[in-house]
Amino acid sequence: MTFRARHLLGIEQLTPEDIRTVLDLADRYVELSRRTIKHSDALAGMTQINMFFEASTRTQSSFELAGKRLGADVMNMSMAQSSVKKGETLIDTALTLNAMHPDLLVVRHPASGAVNLLAEKVNCAVLNAGDGRHEHPTQALLDALTIRRAKGRIQRLTVAICGDIAHSRVARSNLILLGKMENHIRLIGPPTLMPPGISEFGCEVCDDMAEGLEGADVVMMLRLQRERMDGGFIPSEREYYHRYGLDAEKLANASPDAIVMHPGPMNRGVEIDGELADDINRSVIQDQVEMGVAVRMACMDLLAQNLRADRGRKATGGVYV
Amino acid sequence: MLHFTNVRLIDPEALTDAPGSLTVKAGLIMALGGEPPARARLIDCGGKCLAPGIIDWGVKVGEPGERHRESFRSAGLAAAAGGVTTLIARPDTSPAIDTPEVLEFVTRRAAEAAPVRIRHMAALTKGREGREMTEIGFLRDLGAVAFTDADHVVADTRVLARALVYARSLGALVVGHPQDPGLSRGTSATAGKFSSLRGLPAAPALAERIGLDRDLGMVELTGVRYHADQITTARALPALKRAKANGLDVTAGVSIHHLTLNEFDVGDYRTFFKLTPPLRCEDDRLAVVAAVADGLIDVICSMHTPADEESKRLPFEEAAAGAVALETLLPAAMRLYHAGALSLPQLWRAMALNPAARLGLPQGRLAAGAPADLVLFDPDAPFLLDRSKLHSKSKNTPFDGQRMEGRVLATFVAGKQVHGESL
Numbered sequence: 001m002t003f004r005a006r007h008l009l010g011i012e013q014l015t016p017e018d019i020r021t022v023l024d025l026a027d028r029y030v031e032l033s034r035r036t037i038k039h040s041d042a043l044a045g046m047t048q049i050n051m052f053f054e055a056s057t058r059t060q061s062s063f064e065l066a067g068k069r070l071g072a073d074v075m076n077m078s079m080a081q082s083s084v085k086k087g088e089t090l091i092d093t094a095l096t097l098n099a100m101h102p103d104l105l106v107v108r109h110p111a112s113g114a115v116n117l118l119a120e121k122v123n124c125a126v127l128n129a130g131d132g133r134h135e136h137p138t139q140a141l142l143d144a145l146t147i148r149r150a151k152g153r154i155q156r157l158t159v160a161i162c163g164d165i166a167h168s169r170v171a172r173s174n175l176i177l178l179g180k181m182e183n184h185i186r187l188i189g190p191p192t193l194m195p196p197g198i199s200e201f202g203c204e205v206c207d208d209m210a211e212g213l214e215g216a217d218v219v220m221m222l223r224l225q226r227e228r229m230d231g232g233f234i235p236s237e238r239e240y241y242h243r244y245g246l247d248a249e250k251l252a253n254a255s256p257d258a259i260v261m262h263p264g265p266m267n268r269g270v271e272i273d274g275e276l277a278d279d280i281n282r283s284v285i286q287d288q289v290e291m292g293v294a295v296r297m298a299c300m301d302l303l304a305q306n307l308r309a310d311r312g313r314k315a316t317g318g319v320y321v
Numbered sequence: 322m323l324h325f326t327n328v329r330l331i332d333p334e335a336l337t338d339a340p341g342s343l344t345v346k347a348g349l350i351m352a353l354g355g356e357p358p359a360r361a362r363l364i365d366c367g368g369k370c371l372a373p374g375i376i377d378w379g380v381k382v383g384e385p386g387e388r389h390r391e392s393f394r395s396a397g398l399a400a401a402a403g404g405v406t407t408l409i410a411r412p413d414t415s416p417a418i419d420t421p422e423v424l425e426f427v428t429r430r431a432a433e434a435a436p437v438r439i440r441h442m443a444a445l446t447k448g449r450e451g452r453e454m455t456e457i458g459f460l461r462d463l464g465a466v467a468f469t470d471a472d473h474v475v476a477d478t479r480v481l482a483r484a485l486v487y488a489r490s491l492g493a494l495v496v497g498h499p500q501d502p503g504l505s506r507g508t509s510a511t512a513g514k515f516s517s518l519r520g521l522p523a524a525p526a527l528a529e530r531i532g533l534d535r536d537l538g539m540v541e542l543t544g545v546r547y548h549a550d551q552i553t554t555a556r557a558l559p560a561l562k563r564a565k566a567n568g569l570d571v572t573a574g575v576s577i578h579h580l581t582l583n584e585f586d587v588g589d590y591r592t593f594f595k596l597t598p599p600l601r602c603e604d605d606r607l608a609v610v611a612a613v614a615d616g617l618i619d620v621i622c623s624m625h626t627p628a629d630e631e632s633k634r635l636p637f638e639e640a641a642a643g644a645v646a647l648e649t650l651l652p653a654a655m656r657l658y659h660a661g662a663l664s665l666p667q668l669w670r671a672m673a674l675n676p677a678a679r680l681g682l683p684q685g686r687l688a689a690g691a692p693a694d695l696v697l698f699d700p701d702a703p704f705l706l707d708r709s710k711l712h713s714k715s716k717n718t719p720f721d722g723q724r725m726e727g728r729v730l731a732t733f734v735a736g737k738q739v740h741g742e743s744l
Binding site: 012089090091109111112113114116117131132133134135169172195196197198200201 | 512515521638
């Protein structure tokens with residue numbers, strides 16, 4: 001096993017071996033999660049705190065369930081209604097929490113880099129559950145697991161990522177992960193929703209959907225981030241759906257066995273056709289949710305192992321035992 | 322009377338760097354070369370460099386309003402330690418320096434508290450809000466050397482045109498911040514691969530050229546004397562060059578940070594590298610260094626902007642922008658010297674001669690009759706920068722922990738030593 005990271009802040013810091021290690025372990029946790037008794041003791045006795053500075057239902061419950069299945073004591077803190085509103089800074093919040101001796105800290109924050117900042121100030125493992133427009137590493141890993149299980153591999157695939165790339169941390173993390181695993185990536189979306197300098201990332205950029213989907217093995221749709229739109233990126237939702245919404249007709253350009261993915265929550269009729277999203281022959285959206293729990297179990301298990309080893313080394317005066 | 326011997330004289334007017342001697346009498350430079358007069362105190366400089374004191378144009382001091390970040394006392398001490406003998410303070414205080422009363426207050430405070438000369442710029446519009454011009458006449462009579470809204474861009478061109486025409490009638494100098502306000506609103510990085518990787522809201526580098534083009538149009542319209550505070554991108558340079566060639570009364574500056582750092586220095590969201598405008602790509606940095614060398618960019622300044630720990634220990638987007646630099650301006654400039662990019666006289670042309678000339682100050686020259694504002698420094702002395710040792714109340718320097726070369730040995734204002742071991 002090669003996974004040595006202390007925190008999971010982004011895909012950027014992981015090697016392809018790290019990624020494979022996570023996916024292999026996650027495969028085992030998928031099996032565990034399908035049993036009636038879904039319990040392991042990997043995190044027994046450990047405390048996991050979920051700190052969400054941004055509202056989230058799916059990711060937070062996925063992390064909560066993952067921690068509970070591994071036997072951790074899980075606490076959810078909804079920071080939207082907490083002392084942050086009273087003016088406490090992120091660092092002070094982190095130091096306060098740190099004094100409660102958590103072992104795993106799962107953080108989502110609206111500002112890019114906020115989770116990195118927090119990780120510097122605490123002595124536990126920090127998992128990034130999404131920071132601003134920066135990274136959302138567990139989402140990219142669960143997408144990779146979904147692709148690997150559906151396609152049998154996670155190399156040499158043509159993956160089309162469509163929609164609001166500029167505001168999406170999911171796109172950022174997937175782009176880095178799929179690049180590290182040597183896939184061919186196409187980004188599709190209106191130029192107003194493409195981040196600057198994107199042509200230097202080693203991927204193809206298309207503003208025409210049909211052209212971009214040509215021969216794709218995987219079609220990854222992104223949510224149109226309505227709450228992030230400070231206005232004027234697209235003329236209207238209906239024009240967006242007409243040009244960039246995924247329906248059966250546009251999907252016909254992709255490879256016949258292409259799978260359709262979406263990180264959720266979906267805006268049906270804005271970026272994806274409702275019927276297509278429910279088509280069990282094409283859509284793996286429900287699988288993504290299932291893989292999410294397994295991938296988060298794997299990440300927390302690996303980080304907890306490193307945390308124990310790290311603390312063991314400290315206890316023995318820095319000597320490896 | 323002082324006589325400096327065995328010294329390398331850095332003369333930014335003649336663009337020479339040569340051994341010589343210099344005599345100071347009654348606060349003025351009396352002679353260059355020649356024998357020491359009788360009764361003069363001899364100072365053997367051991368072959369180190371003597372140059373005009375630095376004129377640092379665009380320093381933020383926290384008075385009034387933010388004295389916990391920087392006072393005239395702490396800024397003055399930092400300036401003296403950095404070889405800065407005249408600092409030109411910015412009006413982006415709280416409240417802004419936009420009335421004769423506030424200007425009188427800061428002028429008095431500065432004179433009482435600081436060991437170096439301090440001159441003040443005043444706001445161009447009331448409250449720096451871009452709606453109504455300030456009392457430019459009164460403020461000028463009270464000694465405001467230039468008018469600027471600092472990093473606030475006057476977006477309404479009608480308001481700006483009136484303020485500029487009025488300023489022109491008084492012969493006042495206006496300092497602009499060339500930046501398109503729409504493109505740069507809410508951003509904290511330069512658009513490109515790096516900002517996209519870090520997920521930071523970013524403005525294109527061209528936002529500076531767009532802002533400069535507009536300002537130059539306004540200069541042509543009104544005939545005002547204009548200085549662009551910071552030109553930091555390659556693509557703004559042709560516009561500046563054209564304006565100068567067309568005879569517009571235009572000059573431009575750049576901060577030392579944009580000459581010595583690039584966007585990659587931000588690394589893992591290091592907020593001490595968050596500046597206004599944001600750091601640029603390496604190609605831009607090289608182009609701007611070349612523009613200083615050939616004189617297209619006239620002035621190098623520190624853009625000293627104190628920010629306390631609390632305002633920097635935040636996620637990058639939310640953190641305050643700006644860096645302290647009064648004390649690190651000279652050692653950072655030595656990086657350009659040691660890299661062979663700029664000679665010492667070229668550096669002092671941009672850090673002393675040009676700003677003094679543009680602001681109508683008698684300093685900035687090594688010439689008989691000029692004020693004896695001088696800095697004695699060793700361009701080669703290496704040291705490790707420890708931010709806790711800075712004289713500024715705020716310690717937000719991007720050079721913390723870095724290896725620097727170039728140490729100020731002594732600073733003189735009007736012939737009186739204000740920093741360094743007694744010589």
